[in-house]
Amino acid sequence: MFTLRPIARQVLRLPKWTQIRSVTTLDGRPYIYVFPNEAASGESHVLSLLPSRPTNPSVPIGITSKLPPTPESFKENPSFLNILQEVISKYAHEDPDNISQAQMMVSTSGANLSSGGVLLTGQKARRRRASADSSGGASGQGGAGSAGRGGWIHVFDERRPPEYGRIPWPEDIFGSLEVDGEGKFVDGNGNYQPSGTYRTITRDGIIAPSPFLREKLVQRLHEIESQ
Template sequence: RAVRSSCVGSVVGVHVRSNFSVAASNEGNAYPYELKWYSYSCGWLKSEEKDPTSFRENEKFIDELHAIIANHCQEDPELQLKAQNQGEGWVHVADKRKKVFPGRIPDPEDIFGSVSIENGEIIKDSYQRNHTHRLLTRDGPFKLPKHYLQSLDKKE
């Protein structure tokens, strides 16, 4: 039985944002709960504890998520603005689960990946996945920037 939340709340001990649900899992006794986002399986939980270290991420989902980001980051208006302002170097595709103040860099677990920029423009095919990003932290599940949500909606 799934529990769905349309606002920030708490389900199975983790903060849940809209379109996340927790349901019984088919992963056996070790991971009896599944964290779902829309129709996607993000991963599995061992228990009802609040500790995200009991969460096993779904690698297939993560790979698909990063493919979407890599394929659509050049058209991301927020990323384009960061690139124009910075000019050279790297800019991050940041998770929106926590507010980041201007001039600050998000925590590593809140950075999906980075893109290279030159002359204020995103370099094609430069997206580099950040392997320290976590789908679930003590601050709750990931929150994808709006631009990429539209791309996922088209896939479903």
Template sequence: MFATRNSIIYHLCRSTKTTTTLSPLLCSATALPQRQFTTVPERRLVRDTAYPFPLYYHLLPPTSTPTSTTTSIPKTTYALSFLPSFPQHTRQVVGYLSHSPSDSEGSDLQVKPNKFTENDAFNNVLHIIIQQNLADDPMVQSVLQQQLEGWTHIADYRNPAPYGRIPLPEDIFGSVQIVDGVIQPESYQRMPTHRIVSSLGLFQLSDHLHERLVHHLKSL
């Protein structure tokens, strides 16, 4: 089932006088569920060469296909992962892509909202990694040259906002507070309206955060 999103009225915070009303990051890495995937000898691996980082599509056997109460099981389902090896844990799967060669869009695999099912276990890991590593991200540090106080956004690079403009809510991972020119990682607030897949494709982290995410996924 495609993820259901809550309606959020999000007030952007840009000064120390504004109090954040965003929901805190609730999950810890140790609380995430684990599930083993079943590998099959005839599984197929596809590399996405259009994405800026290595991205792989792992063909799932029928028993690993996510079930849905509203839609029938697609004929072909792929697990998206940043790892070339077949996923061993749910947290290593970005999400599930349904595909049918008879689609009017052609036979090519396309990551689009109407074909993609989010994986909450991965989403939680994603935001934990952002929170733990954003203070060392050169892209975040560059913000401190212009802003010494208040809140700043951690933007999704699939759709960069023009200079001086704020990204769309679906392109903001979350927000973090700056105090006396220092990032406060513990203040990181997850943006509920961020979309793992939008009409512009899969999310994109900065080079640093993506590297840390992949490093963590390999260690699972």
């Protein structure tokens, strides 16, 4: 005759040393990761678009002595800026936001922007700021032409979208793309021209490229980090 024996439940016990490390990100910028700067004697932090501690010195966005970073506490990484411009030059003409700008600029329903400007649609237009000093400071930079003539559109940081019909501040402009009279990018890629005025961080916050360009930038940084 068989005897039923109680089966003891085996409890999975994790080793005491097992820990789950949390990854810190910037408030309002969940795609920017924060790491202690082990190379510095004082307290500072390394900022990166990659979720693991950078080992290649070209990868970090920069270093900040406090959080959240400010223009005074932050030191930008020139190598990162070069990579940023490399990625924008290669992919800006494929960004849906820039394609939309180019088409709107030459549309018969587009505004006459002979003084230079950027046409925004969708979420960017709805997010435009109402401050009185919003974008006029960059009017001398040039921008989109009037409807049907072509011209230039600006590739800009989304931390401070400009008013409708205005162009961004120079410190927010990555560069510009040339558009023909049909709303297509000249030579297929828009002949991207860096602005030379872009700043990684301003009073409006740290770098915030479009989702499309950010994805391309992260891919490139992964490639560099793995080399």
